[in-house]
Amino acid sequence: MRPKVVAGNWKMNGDQAFSRDYIKSFKASWDSYSLKQYSGLSVFIIPPAILIPGVQACIDDSDLDVLVAGQNVAGYESGAYTGEISASMLHDFSCKAALVGHSERRALFGDTDNIVIDKVKQLLARGLGPILCLGESLEEREQGLAERVVKAQLEVVLDTLEVSECALLSLAYEPVWAIGTGKTATPEEAQAMHEFIRQIVADKSVELAEEIVILYGGSVNSANADSLFRQKDIDGALVGGASLKPDEFAEICHLCGRS
Ligand code: PEP
Numbered sequence: 536m537r538p539k540v541v542a543g544n545w546k547m548n549g550d551q552a553f554s555r556d557y558i559k560s561f562k563a564s565w566d567s568y569s570l571k572q573y574s575g576l577s578v579f580i581i582p583p584a585i586l587i588p589g590v591q592a593c594i595d596d597s598d599l600d601v602l603v604a605g606q607n608v609a610g611y612e613s614g615a616y617t618g619e620i621s622a623s624m625l626h627d628f629s630c631k632a633a634l635v636g637h638s639e640r641r642a643l644f645g646d647t648d649n650i651v652i653d654k655v656k657q658l659l660a661r662g663l664g665p666i667l668c669l670g671e672s673l674e675e676r677e678q679g680l681a682e683r684v685v686k687a688q689l690e691v692v693l694d695t696l697e698v699s700e701c702a703l704l705s706l707a708y709e710p711v712w713a714i715g716t717g718k719t720a721t722p723e724e725a726q727a728m729h730e731f732i733r734q735i736v737a738d739k740s741v742e743l744a745e746e747i748v749i750l751y752g753g754s755v756n757s758a759n760a761d762s763l764f765r766q767k768d769i770d771g772a773l774v775g776g777a778s779l780k781p782d783e784f785a786e787i788c789h790l791c792g793r794s
Contacts, residue, residue, distance in 0.1 A: 539764075540705065540748050540771035541788045542579035542666065543778025544606060544634065545586075554586050557781050558593035564785030565599060573792025579604045579632060580778075584620050587628050604666065605633035607640060610653030612660075622661040632664035632703075634773075636688065638711045648691045655692055655704070664703040666750070666773065667692060669732070673712035681710070682731055689735050698740040705748040707773040708732060713753025715775060722762045722769075725751045729768035757786040764794035 549557070570576065581604045582590045591603050609619035625633055635654045640646040646654075655665040669688045671681040685708065696704070708728050713719050720728070729749050737744035751763050752773030763769050771791050778784045 536575065537746060537748055537770050539573070539576045539791050539794065540579065540750060541576070541784075541791045542581055542604065542632075542707075542750065542771070542773045543784050544581045544637075544752075544773060544775050545583060545779060546606070546639070546775060547583055548779055549582060549586055551586070551589050554582065554590045555593055557779075558590065558597055558599065561601075561781035561785055562597040562599055564782045565601075565788075568785055568789040570785065570788055570792060571600065573788075576788065576792040577602060578788050581606050581634060587625075587630065591629050602631045603629060604664075605630050606637070608633045608635065608654050608658055608663075610650050610657060612657065622657040622663055625658075626661045626663060630663060632666055632705075633658055634707075635665045635667050637668045638670055638709060638714060642711075648688065651688075652692055652695050656695070659696075659700055659703060662703070664705060666705050666707055668707045668709050668752070668773070670709040670711050670714075670753075676710065676712065681728065685728065685732065686735055689732060693736070693739050698743055701740075701743050701747070705750065706732060706736075707750040707752050709752035709773060715754065717754050719754045719759050719763075720751070722766050725763055726766035726768055729766065733768050755787065757783050757790065760787045760790045761794070764791050 578601045594601050605625045609621050613621055636651040658665045669685045671684040675684050710720050733744045736747050748770045750771045750773045751769050755772045755774045756777040
């Protein structure tokens with residue numbers, strides 16, 4: 536049985552006071568939904584890097600069983616890379632994972648496939664789990680290219696890894712047209728792409744395909760999450776906007792945990 540995962544990407548939002556209030560409210564919602572009961576559920580909070588130590592401290596103080604991840608990581612180990620944050624720094628601050636290849640990074644910050652590969656490798660070398668984001672633009676979908684684009688994004692990374700290196704890898708299918716737009720893929724559209732993605736992984740290793748966690752992302756909220764989580768190849772969600780509201784994020788975790 537695959538684990539279920541819900542990850543909340545705060546993007547470039549929040550500050551220290553927000554972090555404190557957030558974790559306090561999330562803890563209250565966590566208790567009221569008894570999220571502890573869902574032993575197969577992992578919850579990640581993904582704050583901006585500068586807030587990671589504060590968020591981690593609040594989580595520790597509230598005795599919450601929640602993991603922290605990075606939104607990004609350098610494709611280099613260390614050295615003269617001003618402004619970058621390495622995988623070992625994320626590790627040092629107790630992060631267990633980081634997003635790689637988020638569509639905002641690909642579109643706005645020039646994260647090419649080769650850079651994505653370097654970032655995945657840095658994370659794996661430090662024992663952190665890359666959450667590799669994949670997804671097509673609206674134009675690509677309308678041109679019937681969605682599967683081709685996602686396949687290329689995934690294969691370019693899988694081809695550089697041994698099966699044994701993929702144990703910590705998870706995937707997030709995030710159609711770019713659904714991110715922050717209020718448009719979600721229908722559960723059937725999302726399921727079809729998740730099944731397709733799992734098949735690509737199966738071409739590398741059938742066991743890996745059975746085990747790999749594939750999240751859906753793109754305007755997920757408490758109203759649409761349940762029908763997504765009922766799909767057999769959707770193992771959880773990468774949540775942006777709705778993760779900024781701790782009670783709503785907890786409800787999404789609850790819907791995932793019970794699915
Ligand atoms: C995201 O940032 O990965 C995301 C899915 O954002 P949103 O939920 O706001 O569409």
